[in-house]
Amino acid sequence: MKARFITLEGSEGAGKSSAMKTITETLDGWGISYITTREPGGEPTAEKMRDLLLYSDHLDAHTELLLMFASRNEHVVKVIRPALAAGQWVVSDRFVDASFAYQGGGRGVDNETLSFLERMTVGDTQPDLTLYLDVTPEVGLERAANRSEKDRIEKEQLAFFEAIQSAYQDRARNHPHRIKTIDANQGIDQVASQIKHVMQKFKEEHDE
């Protein structure tokens, strides 16, 4: 089977860590060679930008936007494309849909600007499958509240996360073949079984 690019998306407290485990266990079960990575970050320079993004005291929305895409560019060029070219699957904890949700929905950056930056940095390196963990902000923030120190973005208020959810949902509606919505308000086991189901279907559709 050709190397595939899978991304995982969701708002705060959606359960991405457990979902990542389910995805990698499924790939292990299929005997597939893959790498896992994350955004912002995924390679040393992009990880430095992640630090700036998450732990600067204040960032203008445009600086945040450009740093997200600058780090993505390094990640795509140095990690994602080479891995796929070498026949390895890539599983990324967040990718460009997060920019449409957070910088678009959350910060109000227009779609035209986002699409321009997407063409410049992502180009044809689009995910083959995106698992979107859809959690209502109240449930997600309650789960995230139990975690330790919050980063700059996690400190935002409910309305910000409502805008993010709605932008993710729009994106899922506009890309129904690629983005599969998982009901992440459910418990850990039900979420895992939804993910396994989606991945099994994906495999059946793409087996060559």
Ligand code: TMP
């Ligand atoms: P995470 O470790 O929770 O995924 O932290 C990454 C944070 O960065 C999260 O709050 C979402 C945010 N983010 C954006 O705002 N835009 C993006 O394009 C990406 C990839 C992440």
